[in-house]
Amino acid sequence: MFGVIGCGTMGGVILEGMLREKIVPPEGLLIYDKDTGRTEFLRDKWGLKATSDAKVVCREADRILIAVKPQNMDELIEEIRDFLSEQLIISIVAGMQINSLLERAGKPLRVVRIMPNTPCLVGEGMSIISRGKGVSDSEEELVKNIMGALGKVIPLEENLLDAAAGLSGCGPAYCLLVLEALADGGVEVGLNWETASMLAVQTMLGTARMVRETKEHPASLKNKVTSPGGLTSAGLLALEKGAVRSSMIEAVVEAVKRGNQLGS
Ligand SMILES: NC(=O)c1ccc[n+]([C@@H]2O[C@H](COP(=O)([O-])OP(=O)(O)OC[C@H]3O[C@@H](n4cnc5c(N)ncnc54)[C@H](OP(=O)(O)O)[C@@H]3O)[C@@H](O)[C@H]2O)c1
Incomplete structure (x- = not known):
C-alpha cells in the first residue's frame, strides 16, 4: 500500500x-x-x-x-x-x-x-x-x-540539495520576475500587455528548449544572435549595465544562505 x-x-x-x-x-x-x-x-x-x-x-x-x-x-x-x-x-x-x-x-x-x-x-x-x-x-x-x-x-547527494533549492526550487520566481520585466519592456515600446506577455512567454520557453535540445552553452547560442553593432548587442549592454548577470548569481547564493539559516 x-x-x-x-x-x-x-x-x-x-x-x-x-x-x-x-x-x-x-x-x-x-x-x-x-x-x-x-x-x-x-x-x-x-x-x-x-x-x-x-x-x-x-x-x-x-x-x-x-x-x-x-x-x-x-x-x-x-x-x-x-x-x-x-x-x-x-x-x-x-x-x-x-x-x-x-x-x-x-x-x-x-x-x-x-x-x-x-x-x-x-x-x-x-x-x-x-x-x-x-x-x-x-x-x-x-x-x-x-x-x-x-x-x-x-x-x-543530500549536501547539494540546499544548493539545488536555491536554483531550481526558487528559480521559478526568478524566471517569473524576468518574464514579467521582459513583457513590461514590450509595453514600454508600445505593445499591449497580452501581446507583450505572449511574446515574452514564448521567447523564454523557446530559448530554454533550444538550450536543452542543442546542448550548446548559452553563451555560444547568445553569440550567434549578437551581430556587431546590432540590436541585441545594444540590449545586452543595457543588461550588463544593470548587473543582471551578477544579480542572478547573487539571487541563488542569497537563497541558499537563507535556507541554511532557516535549517539550522
Ligand atoms: N509548493 C511548492 O512549490 C513546494 C516546492 C517544494 C517543496 N514543497 C514542500 O511541500 C510541502 C507541502 O507544500 P504544499 O505547498 O503542498 O502545502 P499545502 O498546500 O499547504 O499542503 C499541505 C497539506 O497538509 C495538511 N496538513 C497539515 N498538517 C497536517 C498533518 N499533521 N497531517 C496531515 N496533513 C496535514 C494541510 O492541511 P491544512 O491546510 O488544514 O493545514 C494541507 O492540506 C511543504 O513541506 C513544502 O515545503 C513545496
Whole structure:
C-alpha cells in the first residue's frame, strides 16, 4: 500500500501524477490530510481509500509520502512516531534534512528526500532526489518514476540539495520576475500587455528548449544572435549595465544562505 500524508498543492499533484501514469493503482493508495474536504475530493475523484487518522496510513502502508508544511512536521511525527519502523519514507518537506527527520522520529528509518518545484503543476518540474541510508536501488527508482511523471528528475547527494533549492526550487520566481520585466519592456515600446506577455512567454520557453535540445552553452547560442553593432548587442549592454548577470548569481547564493539559516 502507498500512503500519502498531506494532500495539499504538492501532495495532490504528486498523487495525481502517480495515478495518471499508473505508477500505483487507485486501490493501492491510502490518503490522509487534516483537511478532510481535500481527502474527500481526491477519494471521490479517483476512487481511492482515505482515512482520517495518520496512524492508519502508517499501519497499512509500506511506502509513505509526507507532504505537509515544515511547521506541521513536529506535530505529525509526534502523532505517528510509534507507528514508524520498516516503511520507506518519501519526504518533500522543504529544508528538512534526512538526519533532522530521523532525530525527530528518534529511530533509524529509510528516507528519500525530494526537492520539487512548482512547474511540477504543469508536468515541467525539476525534482532533485537524495536517498538516505538503507534505501534500495529499486526504491530510489520508484521515487524517480513518481517524480518523472511531473518533469525531470536527478539524484544528488543530500549536501547539494540546499544548493539545488536555491536554483531550481526558487528559480521559478526568478524566471517569473524576468518574464514579467521582459513583457513590461514590450509595453514600454508600445505593445499591449497580452501581446507583450505572449511574446515574452514564448521567447523564454523557446530559448530554454533550444538550450536543452542543442546542448550548446548559452553563451555560444547568445553569440550567434549578437551581430556587431546590432540590436541585441545594444540590449545586452543595457543588461550588463544593470548587473543582471551578477544579480542572478547573487539571487541563488542569497537563497541558499537563507535556507541554511532557516535549517539550522
Ligand atoms: N509548493 C511548492 O512549490 C513546494 C516546492 C517544494 C517543496 N514543497 C514542500 O511541500 C510541502 C507541502 O507544500 P504544499 O505547498 O503542498 O502545502 P499545502 O498546500 O499547504 O499542503 C499541505 C497539506 O497538509 C495538511 N496538513 C497539515 N498538517 C497536517 C498533518 N499533521 N497531517 C496531515 N496533513 C496535514 C494541510 O492541511 P491544512 O491546510 O488544514 O493545514 C494541507 O492540506 C511543504 O513541506 C513544502 O515545503 C513545496
